[in-house]
Amino acid sequence: MQELQDSNPNAALAMKCTVQKDKLADAVNRVMKAISSKTTIPILTGVKITSGRDGITLTGSNSDISIQTFIPLEEDGNENAVVHTPGQIVLPSRLFSELVRKLQDEDVHIEVDSRFIAKITSGATEFSLNGLDPEEYPNLPIINGSDAFRIRKDLLKDMIKQTVYAVSVTETRPVLTGVKWMINDGKLSCVATDSHRLAQRSVSVENGEDSGTHTLVIPGSSLNELSKILDDDDEQLVDIIMTTNQILFKSNNVQFYSRLLDGNYPDTSRLIPTESKTTIDLGTKDLYRAIERASLLAKEERNNVVKLRAEGNQVEISSQSLELGRVFETLVPEHFEGEPLRISFSAKFMMDALGKLDAQSVRIHFVGPMRPIIIRPIGDENILMLILPIRTF
Amino acid sequence: MQELQDSNPNAALAMKCTVQKDKLADAVNRVMKAISSKTTIPILTGVKITSGRDGITLTGSNSDISIQTFIPLEEDGNENAVVHTPGQIVLPSRLFSELVRKLQDEDVHIEVDSRFIAKITSGATEFSLNGLDPEEYPNLPIINGSDAFRIRKDLLKDMIKQTVYAVSVTETRPVLTGVKWMINDGKLSCVATDSHRLAQRSVSVENGEDSGTHTLVIPGSSLNELSKILDDDDEQLVDIIMTTNQILFKSNNVQFYSRLLDGNYPDTSRLIPTESKTTIDLGTKDLYRAIERASLLAKEERNNVVKLRAEGNQVEISSQSLELGRVFETLVPEHFEGEPLRISFSAKFMMDALGKLDAQSVRIHFVGPMRPIIIRPIGDENILMLILPIRTF
The missing domain is CATH 3.10.150.10 (DNA Polymerase III, subunit A, domain 2)
Known part of the structure; x- marks a missing residue:
């Protein structure tokens, strides 16, 4: 036998x-x-x-x-x-x-x-x-650069989660399918945009001072896979080593190599408005759930757009479908400042942004019905989410 | 607002x-x-x-x-x-x-x-x-028959699980897409077959003596849905009421109606061999897992056929793929009786049958390489699974 x-x-x-x-x-x-x-x-x-x-x-x-x-x-x-x-x-x-x-x-x-x-x-x-x-079997890239820094595993995972969702999923501008990483003076800043929305986050890193100034663009898909294979030993440090066309992440007994994207990443800083005409503080989960319910009707209409009206210390989220009906959600903001407002935006984009934030409350800045909306978690100045509104009014 | x-x-x-x-x-x-x-x-x-x-x-x-x-x-x-x-x-x-x-x-x-x-x-x-x-909205069928019996919810779920997997999924003989239920003399017998395999189980029911003799065929898809909506209050009784073209299941505050299938269900009793030339007792899980591993190669070859060799108090499961390789699994039976044997069968059919049995060990009867294989859980004479072999030797 x-x-x-x-x-x-x-x-x-x-x-x-x-x-x-x-x-x-x-x-x-x-x-x-x-x-x-x-x-x-x-x-x-x-x-x-x-x-x-x-x-x-x-x-x-x-x-x-x-x-x-x-x-x-x-x-x-x-x-x-x-x-x-x-x-x-x-x-x-x-x-x-x-x-x-x-x-x-x-x-x-x-x-x-x-x-x-x-x-x-x-x-x-x-x-x-x-x-x-x-x-x-092909050889792996040889990476023995001195351009390196370290970051805690849980922070790295958060950084990825809070930026990678905003990368472009189309190949029209390939560089936008990646997340831009800038390492400068002990600080790592990450930004992603698909030109309808933007997410950015920065964090202090170890050994960063020695590593000089670097700008690189990592494919979003690589960061998603990296996040999946990092285990839950959150306090551990991950070593990150950079070359001109590769990046290597080392953690425990795992080595993760990714190629980098070529091309010039656009300057995103000019997209972010510095003024604010209406500022509203809201509970993150309450806002998320109100938009989620309004989206039940909005998504039946294909464009998935909800309206927001802010007036007299009250915020109303609404949407309607000719065939199915209408929905109104009323929220009482924790803080309200500035002009009354009517604005429309993609329910999905707003939920994507809110869903990545751990803070109990968010501060939302509006400049006008056709200007970018800025969402920031209250208590953390290192995170900024931006979504463009949609013209409907 | x-x-x-x-x-x-x-x-x-x-x-x-x-x-x-x-x-x-x-x-x-x-x-x-x-x-x-x-x-x-x-x-x-x-x-x-x-x-x-x-x-x-x-x-x-x-x-x-x-x-x-x-x-x-x-x-x-x-x-x-x-x-x-x-x-x-x-x-x-x-x-x-x-x-x-x-x-x-x-x-x-x-x-x-x-x-x-x-x-x-x-x-x-x-x-x-x-x-x-x-x-x-259409009216539900009016069912107030006296042809009724009761069965414990966990038993009903088991009956469904252990028979419905064997119904036919093609519409060539529509009646075979259902499970035949026979109520007679306080006993419910269920049988399903797609003409390549068969599953049958019987059980005692309450009030069954008053309900006379009935034979009906319930669509397999209806039984699958019924099983899903029955909650886990296992000891509760389910009331079952039959008419000529409908069946009603009542449990707690849920009523489940299903139409019945027309047509004559074939007599399946003659398919089941009464003799046995080789009888082997094996641990249910060990056999299941050995076939599952052999099937890793077998399923790459489309037909998903594994071979079984029984000889000298040893059972060997094997399969091979020209491209990928070969696998041999050796099992020591708890009991072996009769002639040495070589037989081939569908790994999926055998795993489907074994996976529905809770018994620790199964007794398998073989009559010959081209005769039906009978699988019974040891300790429960009310359950019988049959699969036809496949000619390869």
Whole structure:
């Protein structure tokens, strides 16, 4: 019954290791985020496994990002893996990741012969997988710049969340599909815009003074994937290293590479009005929910536009659909200053912005019915969201 | 700012009530299961709301099933609703259900005028929804048969789960898209088959002796929806009332109507072999997982067929893909009796059957490589699953 073991007794051993199932499943799961099944380069549908002296490295890549995870032989006094014969192999990634997840035994043994056939055994399971030549796998970019800084993981995740939603999803101006990062004098400022809305946030970073002044544009899709693979160990620092066309994020045993976008990012500072004719403070959640309900009708009319009327210390959100009906929401602002106002805007854009803010209350500045609306969380001057109104009145 | 309230002061009041938000949301959610947005009868896209003397009734319907939920004015000493003016209205169901779910206040006030415009207010939210004439809503079937029996809710759910997966999904023989129910002598027997596999289960029911002998075929889709709307109060009894073309399930404040399928259901008893040449007892989960892993390769080959070899008190599950590789799973049976065996079958069909069984172990009977395979949970003679093998050896 043991046909597998007898099938190629003479093929030389190219790699042999044993890995803890959970460690392997976790590592594969992370590198999978960089692997696309739609790639035109066959070897990039695979995951590269390298068994070395210190541990086992997994690599996944597409044209935009590459992810590498490292499983050290030992960690906190526990044994994660044993390398019997160092070597490497590229295995079909989707199949390998499903298989590892579904194994029942704690240990996974991987044995690769010179014909790139990997025998994977675990408990009473024996898989024989046809692999690919690891020599054909492209090399990752070499990044050993001194242009580096550090940021806390939770702050990095917040920065991404609060800016990346505003990038452009069309390719008309490719540079707008990215988030602009400026590092200057110990401060990181991020800004994204699709030319109908804008989000910006700044934060102090460590080692930033040594790293000089840099401006780079990171693809929004890369930042989304990065956010997904960063674990919840929030207080940990992430090392960020920059070159002219690549950026590398290092955290724990994960390395995340992204290419940078070419092209000049527009100057966005002139878009942001400095004056304010009407200023309203509102509870973030109350406003979000009122717009969400008004949007139930507004979205049936395709454009998803709601109206806001502010007058006499009362704010009214409304929308209507000829076919279905009308809705009015009344809100009492925490603070109201300036002229009465009527303005219309996209319910989706306002909800996108409000939904990214943790502050209990927001301050909204209006300059007029056709000028940009500025939303700021009360108590944090480092965050600014902007949306353009829509002409309906 | 209160434009809604002033908009039609002269229209007569057609209905007025106040309902607890959570009760309303729950009731709407259940009737939504019967409402299809694709219906060709416009009024059936709506939910019918009837305010009566005892409470509020919601109705949703399509051509196959109708669901009615009732919110009593009082329940366990708590006030659920107040009816100020009895009456009825049909409201756009998807919008109404989303709206109710998103309201912030505890109470929902509904006020309908004679032009079928419903004003829905809750907290600072004012919705005005265009409704439809409730007189145009079709009547539900009138069912007051004495042909009735009762069954515990958890048993009913199990019966459905363990049979409905085997119904046919194609319309070549419409009667096979349903599950056959036979009530006879205090016993309910259910059977489903798509002619490649079969599932049957029987159970004792209450009041069954009085209800005579009945055979009916219930659409599989109706049973799936029924299972979803039955809550988790497992020990409660469900009343089941039958007519020649309808069946009604009554549980708590929910009534579920389904049409029955016409046509003669084939006699399935002759499909089930009575002899056995090889009998194997295996752990249900171990077998399920071994087949699931083998299926990782098998499903890449489209047909998703795995092989089983039983010999010398060892069972081997295997599959292979020319492109990807091979897999062997070894299982040690708890009991083995009879001839050595090689047989192939659909991994999906076997997993579908095993996944419905709660028993720790299963007994599998084989008559030969081209005869039906019988799977029974050990310790429960009321359940039988059958799958046909596939010729590959």
